[in-house]
Amino acid sequence: MRLMVTGGAGYIGSVVAALLVEAGHDVTVLDDLSTGHADAVPDGARFVEGSITEAGDLLKEGFDGVLHFAAKSLVGESVDRPGLYWSHNLGGTLALLEAMRRAGVGRIVFSSTAATYGEPESTPIPETAPTRPTNPYGASKLAVDTALSAFAGLYGLAAVSMRYFNVAGAYGRFRERHAAETHLIPNILKVALGERESISVFGTDYPTADGTCVRDYVHVTDLARAHLLALDACAAGTHTVYNLGNGAGFSVREVIDVCREVTGHEIPVEVGPRRPGDPAVLVASSEKIQRELGWKPDHTSLHTIVRDAWTALRS
Numbered sequence: 034m035r036l037m038v039t040g041g042a043g044y045i046g047s048v049v050a051a052l053l054v055e056a057g058h059d060v061t062v063l064d065d066l067s068t069g070h071a072d073a074v075p076d077g078a079r080f081v082e083g084s085i086t087e088a089g090d091l092l093k094e095g096f097d098g099v100l101h102f103a104a105k106s107l108v109g110e111s112v113d114r115p116g117l118y119w120s121h122n123l124g125g126t127l128a129l130l131e132a133m134r135r136a137g138v139g140r141i142v143f144s145s146t147a148a149t150y151g152e153p154e155s156t157p158i159p160e161t162a163p164t165r166p167t168n169p170y171g172a173s174k175l176a177v178d179t180a181l182s183a184f185a186g187l188y189g190l191a192a193v194s195m196r197y198f199n200v201a202g203a204y205g206r207f208r209e210r211h212a213a214e215t216h217l218i219p220n221i222l223k224v225a226l227g228e229r230e231s232i233s234v235f236g237t238d239y240p241t242a243d244g245t246c247v248r249d250y251v252h253v254t255d256l257a258r259a260h261l262l263a264l265d266a267c268a269a270g271t272h273t274v275y276n277l278g279n280g281a282g283f284s285v286r287e288v289i290d291v292c293r294e295v296t297g298h299e300i301p302v303e304v305g306p307r308r309p310g311d312p313a314v315l316v317a318s319s320e321k322i323q324r325e326l327g328w329k330p331d332h333t334s335l336h337t338i339v340r341d342a343w344t345a346l347r348s
Contacts, residue, residue, distance in 0.1 A: 040102030042069030051075035089132035098140035111170035122173035145194040157318035191267035197277040202252040203345030225296035236307035245285035249278040252332035278317025
């Protein structure tokens with residue numbers, strides 16, 4: 034198939050683009066490089082530098098589908114600059130959907146987020162859980178999901194939204210690289226590299242086994258494979274939502290201990306108070322995608338996830 038990957042110079046988008054190229058697809062990456070990196074575009078993919086609002090002319094060339102990763106994704110920034118998130122995440126995606134409609138491109142796989150659920154009533158979190166985002170980032174992504182349902186009903190669009198939790202690990206040279214890093218594993222590894230003095234732990238009095246928050250970590254390669262399955266499973270006139278996760282949660286202390294083991298570094302810790310709104314446990318239920326598409330994570334070991342991230346970081 035001839036496919037466009039928006040945000041394909043970013044972390045997850047680059048891994049998906051790489052797997053698509055390896056599978057024999059004709060891949061065009063569209064990325065404005067505001068957070069992505071040109072050298073993350075895989076060999077064999079065509080690269081066009083530009084915004085998703087400029088996708089119309091490209092789509093006229095004739096594409097079979099779009100995998101959409103281009104988004105602003107920092108929760109804190111979304112609270113400080115909500116207009117940026119609404120205009121980019123929702124406004125940009127609406128422009129993309131209109132361009133797809135005009136060009137007759139009828140298939141899209143969208144990179145959504147578990148932030149659409151907000152603070153869940155229970156875990157593991159199924160797709161039927163109430164969606165109550167607590168920040169503009171999650172709200173803007175949920176609004177896109179709503180738009181996808183509308184385009185599917187009105188225009189016969191085949192759409193799948195993938196909601197995921199904490200993505201980590203690496204696929205060869207394709208790794209996490211953020212100017213403002215907010216994710217736990219890369220920040221811990223920065224301590225091992227000597228780029229940070231310590232890692233902060235926010236709260237040690239949660240109702241968990243060791244008192245720290247528990248989160249679901251899914252390997253980026255497993256996540257990318259799910260997008261390829263979703264691309265094949267898209268059905269005209271339907272919008273389907275799938276959660277993606279490891280199926281198990283790991284506490285902050287567990288993640289730090291595994292990073293110490295993998296890197297051989299001490300990793301000093303600074304303990305602080307809880308952050309407002311941090312749930313004790315966030316774990317995904319991936320039963321639906323396993324049942325319907327046959328997907329299951331192959332890299333479930335936290336050791337493997339951290340090892341792959343560490344190897345790529347030092348390469």
